[in-house]
Amino acid sequence: MASTQFSSDMLTPTIIANSAGWMMGGLTFPTILRISQSYVFYPLGFDTSTRFKASSCGFLAVLIGGSVSSLLAIELRNRVILELDSDTSVLPSYSFKNRKSTDKLLLCGMLSTVMFRLFGGRFINIIPSNVATRGAYANIMQSLPASSSKYATANERKLITKLGQAYGCHTCGAKSGSTIFHADHQPPNAHKWFWQTQRFYAQCQNCSGKQGASIGSKTVRSITHFNFRMYLVWMPIPLFLEAASEYDA
Ligand SMILES: [Zn+2]
Secondary structure, three states: OOOOOOOHHHHHHHHHHHHHHHHHHHHHHHHHHHHHHHHHHHHHOOOOOOHHHHHHHHHHHHHHHHHHHHHHHHHHHHHHHHHHOOOOOOOOOOOOOOHHHHHHHHHHHHHHHHHHHHOOOOHHHHOOEEOOOOOOOOOHHHOEEOOOOOOOOHHHHHHHHHHHHHHOOOOOOOOOOOOOEEEEEEOOHHHOOOOOOOEEEEEEHHHHHHHHHHHHHOOOOEEOOOOOOHHHOOOOHHHHHHHHHHHHO
């Protein structure tokens, strides 16, 4: 591996290369999560009705998405440096046969899962929501104990509207100012066992309609969803690690 010496001439190529890498990682990470939700988990029928399985699938998607995004970001960064910086002739390229490369890739994936969690993400967030059960965004801390199996009281509706505006619909995550929220019983009355207590979760009008149709037709239905959240932002830590490894070399 060629040693890379720091110089002021390298500053601009380095900045351009790292920016390009960050852009690549920033675009590919949420895209991979979106594609895995719509074209892998949804067709396979994986949804939030089985929460442990959903969380496990979400973890794998974040791990793989983080690894692939980091790989593409690092590869692009290195190619841009090679293109722009005449002093650099060789930079490491990923190889499946190279143990160091695969270890680095796994480390990048693990770092992505850590950042995802630090930014408030839960792995179930990227799994399709089953409209009849707690959705991908459901959080017990953002719900209310239901006073009865009947429709929510005026006071409960007021609190649910506030929870919906702050945290979004528990099924699809929508939380725009114009969204109307309903107090959704979980578990729903139609699926509740006599010993179970119910809670109210904020659910948007759109998802509430889908839930009603799903329960009415007795067909389990799940929906895909995608909303911007901070945990979808890919942080360029792998690029810093790559730069640090070059200066150490
Ligand atoms: Zn919704």
